[in-house]
Amino acid sequence: MSGRPWWRRVDLALAGAAAALAIVGVLTIYSAGADWQRQLLWLALGGAAFVAASWFDYRRLAPLAAGVYVAMIVLLVAVHLVGRSALGAQRWLSVGGFPLEPSELSKVMLVVVLAALLSRQRPLSWRMFALILVLAAPPAVLILTQPDLGTALVFGAVLLAMLFLGGARWGQLASIGLAGLVAIPLLPFVLHGYQRRRLEIFLNPGSDPLGAGYNLMQARIAVGSGGLFGQGWLHGLQGQLGFVPERATDFIFAIYAEQFGLLGGLVLLGLFGFLLVRILNAAAGSADRFGELLCAGVFVVVFAQVVENVGMNIGALPIAGVPLPLISYGGSATVTVLAALGLVQSVARRRRAVIHHNPQLAPSLNRTEIGAVRLAP
């Protein structure tokens, strides 16, 4: 059949970067004393989702966008109604005995919905712009009230970035910026007490070393004691002795940095940078607008989480609970990210070809048709 073997048609570099990150993740989770075998299970599930999504024709997703939106709302409402609470927030659903975190899923679901909407028009009409904002509001509020500030921030980043990449007009982007400026003074009234305290701690670290600043301080101590080369795998004092809180999830970067040092940190950031560039490359090479925006959305999801997670671990950003993609322990996040990367793969496999126009062979080919050319399988 096809002239090219399957491994030539998938973006091996993207898959390789993801696999490398997953391996680093399992090693770090092991060093954190968390359930690394269970993480392997999540990775297996996520790998299956990755393969399935890359084989699945992403274009069949666009018509399903309305259904995806409804499913997202249902899941987020269910969390509020029957979710399990932990650490002062109601975030988990129990599905067949496994904890499911709908806010993790919702990040990618939002990407699908926005990609479908934005790919319809270019340039974006004000009506569509307003519709998108109206549609984005309910899930955002549902997430913010769990409360889950981290996911809400990722939500906001996805919305903004996809509007930007989806061809929103400068005026539309400016209006959002203006609304943001107006909203900032209202922030203290919207944020939960602990979220406000985290912000205060970020602005004035050391004001409360025992209370809200404890996590931040311990994470920074761990990162700092990693030094240039790190203390070695399983040899981080802070991580091994349990001084870093949430050390398999939110603060996993801190104990990674303690064990592997600046060198390891740069390798990790490099891997993420490489992965992000491959995702953008898939977007740029997409055969259609929907695929491009799908990739762009996944790019933002990964990018926002990496920046926020690493940023808060090193004290460069306020604390907001987001996982470090593929590194942090967690089923919902791991499977979701791998499925999303599978979608990117799906786009990459069906990438646009540049047809060297040969009127003799295809005299009537126009641009639209070129966009529809299917490469494989």
Next chain:
Amino acid sequence: MNERSPLVSLAAAEHQPRWSFRLVAAGVLAVLALGFLAVRLAEVQVAEGPSLAALARENSVHRVVLEAERGILYDRHGMPLVANAPAWNLEVVPAALPFGAAAREAEIDELARLAGIDAGALSAEIAAADPYGSLVAGPSLTEDQELTIAERIPDLPGVSIARHAVRTYLYPTLLSHVLGYVGPIDGAQWPSLKRRGYQPDELIGKVGVEAGVESRLRGVDGWADVVVDARGQVVRTLDSQASVAGDSVYLSIDLDLDRWTLAALQRGLARDHKKAGASVVVDPRTGEVLAMVSYPGYDPNLFTHGISEADYSKLVTDPNLPLLNRAIAGQYAPGSTFKMVTAAAGLQEGKITPQTLLNCPSYLTFGGWTYHNWASWGLGYMNVEKALAVSCDTFFYQVAASVGDVTLAKYARAFGFGTAKSIEMPGVEAGLVPDRIWKSVACGVPDGSSDSCRWTIGDTVTLGIGQSALLTTPLNQAVYVAALANGGSVLQPTLVHEVVDARGRVALVHQAVVTGHVPVSASNLAAIREGMREEINRPYNMNYWFRAAGVSADGGGKTGTAQWGGSGLDLPTHAWFVFFAPFARPDVAMSVFVERGELSEVEAAPIAVDVMHYFNAHRSGVQAPLVLS
């Protein structure tokens, strides 16, 4: 396939991604953001790395002080007087408690329930404590509580149990004043103790021998550098050095004699409805204190086991001052017990001889003032021996007047009056030997013409009978009478008989220290001693007590009923009795003091006889040297 589909063939040509401006912008932003994170990461790990790494070590590597066991105090025969009882305390490291408010509260509630303390109080204590320090929460745990909590420790992050020793006094009220107690370090003491390696939470001897031989009892603390996890549990020990227990200190006190002495004092006080008193028994050959009692006493265990507010205020407000060790810190006029000093001065200065006869009228007049004898009738002419035996005041007024105040004060000081004795406990008072300079300073008004500032002949004659402003303590009295007993050597009193270190080596054996010899010839001293022997052998008087108790009156004694609280005729009095025995080769010298005693012959003297009753029965025991294994 290529042949079948020209379209596919076309499409198989190299693909070329189309980077829109906005995609490029997103890519640049991503690279910049990751670059920014990399720079910040380098700052934290390289620039701040060493200081943060030091914080990590502080977090997890702790130097634990291994408290040295405090030395045990024994009596001279090796009877233990104190014990280091094991006790357990709850320790909480606030920073290591669960971070979440609910989990934290739940743990504090659980902890309070297990330890039987108030959760609100515990919560407040934790909130106020140093977050990274170890807070000792609540009172000591019972053994049951300790076992229950120890089992739960794995579920209670930030909580540990500290085992330590609580000083327990085995003969609480009996030896309270001798042993004293240990307690936390005062803020004022801290700077100097810190230099000597004390820990801020260490217990230190506060009063009594516990304080006096602190450096012997303390031992040398050991240490261990341990790695602890975030829950405060020790993961491993890096390095350590064991502690060295404090020395065993064998006191000169004879436990049984001391017990008897207190009982005798209590019996005597009860018989005469008196509230307070003291007695010191010394060996006049060595200066070793065989018994020291001060009544009322207190239970020093209250201080080491945690005293309640009510108990403490009861102790400090008690009008009988149970916390005052009268034996060393109670300062009273010696009254007639001082007459041996006046006699010694008169004889040695040649003002009288043992044969000189002086009249003993009921009163004499000096400088326009009248000074009375205790008897309202004249007792006739008598020599110094008789004068001591009947304690004639007017006899000694005359001697004092002829000797003069300066010389009299010199003799008083030679017998150890006005000197704070160097004994192994803090708070020893000197008493007071008044003189002209003292009076001019003490009166406070720089008016040389006033009798309250100027030394008068009245001061001199009353000083001769142990009044004026003269003050002494039961300990000074015992040392004084010991000097009369042993032929004139003023000894340094001691409470320490022997010290044995942790390895069982004898570190110190007490040797008698003579601080001075009284400047009195042997024959003059003999005359004074005869007077003291005569006093206790007068029929129908003192001798009655000896006969009644079946104790041989082989020794010398002197009573004293000292007025206090001003001058005049109807002043309150204290009763004294000083005594030594046997007469020829004394091995016991003692002072007995009855606060507010009115008749020394019937109140103070019988107590000494009571003590001698026991002492004679067990005399061999006292002389037996302490044999150590």
